[in-house]
Amino acid sequence: MGGDNELLLGGADHPEAIAARAIDDVMRIERKYSRYRDDSVTTAINRAAGGDPVAIDAETAALLDYAQTCHQQSGGRFDLTSGVLRTVWDFNRNPPARPDAAALRAARECIGWHDVEWDARRIRLPRAGMQVDFGGIGKEYAADRVASIAADAGARHGCVNLGGDVRVWGGRPDGSAWRVGIRHPRAPDAAMAGVDLHDGAVATSGDYERFVDIDGRRYCHVIDALTGEPVDAWRSISVAAPLAIVAGSYATIAMLLAGDAGPFIDRAALRWLGVDADGAVHGTIE
Amino acid sequence: MRRILIVALAIACAGCATVTPVKPWEKGELARPSMQFDNDRLEAKYTEHIYQSKEMASGGHGVGGGGCGCN
């Protein structure tokens, strides 16, 4: 998990013990769903692609359910199995280049959430080479878990920032709201706006986290599962919602929906702020 | 009069069933002390006591407080 991480707690007698429990759960989620660990659930599922079903627990099943809703709400553009495109869109290659057309076609064969067989106890990826990637929702889920664990343990006020996704609860200890800043997509050290929240979350999806610029065009890590191409209608979208996982998914799906981003978020009556490819600012956050 | 009161309470209960339920994440405002009914118990006690000793009526708020021989 890269990026800046921060945890502020208030209203408890022993915040260090509470923070330790909350951070333990973040590490647990990271280990459980990491692509790189040999003993993770993700690796077990991916290794069995094209073979037998893999047993899953209630937490994984609930995350798959959630991913299913994201898939439906995005018209298929958000796809838990689209992580395979990461192998062809290599942002570390030097010099930066588009993927080879044949490689891209082969990778797109391995995408297909609607083909995945799963229920509350098992999951099976039908074709070898398919893989699931919880990276798009795991970090925000961990932020919500931090808030839930810390609040239950007695921290009446708190703010957790995991890599730029912020979840707050209880307001500040002095009674005022937490002020969550929204980073400008082209000036990362400057906040372009702020949101006052007592309880809730702000998450951002942007083209500045992992990207390559090729021939003056930016290709970012938010890739449309239907086309296999990174989206380019927005530089960033930030959404405020009651939970971090919801804010993050709305932000990512809005990026994928391009021109329909605003109406999609407005229908859910959430506040948002977006900077489009031309630098114009849209949204309902001041 | 008794019938009217029973009907009133029944209507109150029936009306509750048709209200859209409030979701857990929507209860932030309702949890505020000013929105709770039994918030300041000590203030309610002495206020009730004052009115009970200077007016004829008493009742409606709760049961089980001790009485007094107030003049």
Next chain:
Amino acid sequence: MAATEAKSAAINPLLAAALALPGILPAAALAQSMPDQGIFSVNYLDYRDWQPGADRMSVKSPSFYVLAPFADKWTFEGSVVYDAMSGASPLYFNTLSGASGTGITEYRTAGDAKVTRYFDRYSIGVGGAYSHERDYISRAGSLDVRWWTADHNTTFAFGFAGNADYIHPADRELDNGRRHTLDFLAGVTQNLSPVDIVQSNITYSTGHGYYSDPYKLLDTRPDERRIWAWLTRYNHRFVQPDATLQLGYRYLNDSFGGDSHAFDVAWVQSLPGNVTLTPSFRYYTQGAADFFFGPPFPQGFQFGQSFTADTRLSAFGAMTAGIKVAKVFADGWGINLSFDFYRQRSGWRAFGAGSDGIEAFSARWINAGVSKAF
């Protein structure tokens, strides 16, 4: 959480799906019926009343209150109050006792305690109360059962209490100075929306025993009394101005004869620095008891029948205007100060004529309090 960020699952399907994730919301967001914090508070009340041309009662009253959760599913709630009362009270209508109206000094000590056990969908509380003054002892026991829906939006309450009072005035013996009362309460509290909540309670009280006032020159009341009351309270939160409107109405029917209505309104305004300012107003109107007879005293008295010249049982209207300021500190301390002014006039009665020839009665009380959450 601002109202703009709180929406239902119908228009926010991702939020509905997210709530199925294990442990995504703190348990406190789901199980709200048991208080998770204790509170200890100390109050001091200074009360004074008067009628035109003469001061009457003066009461100084410190009190303590504690609410303490313990053993994970239990709460203890208790209070102690000590009243020091002095001054004159009327013999009949507004004629005060004593040549110069200096009257008596009285002390009252009262306490109550209640223990409640919380279960998943209901709670049971048992309590007792005791009040003692020189000429009066009161003991009470109560049972309080609540149950709520799974989403905690509706709570039903049922209460039952019994009182046993013993009156023994200082200057004479009463051979019938006992009184027993049974009280019942049935009520419902309902969240109507993220910013509206309503509560409605019906209470019924039936008692028999000694109801007369032994210090009045002539006062004989029935030895039975039945009271019905219906109280409805409603709170609305205005998120933008950061304020809460509190409304209440109580109708009461008393077998002594007088119906009464009480209307309450208060506006709780939040100000910067965790301060709240609460102006409040109450209007009350009551009809006279069947056995109340107005001046001249003792017209209307007939041997063997009930009679009272106590202005508290006359027909009148009353208004209270109050203001309260409170501040909460981050570590759980709180302070509050309130001032109330009350006036009773027969001419202010609604739904009928007030009792003739009764002078106005006024009172004011000041309360200061300190509390600590733990």
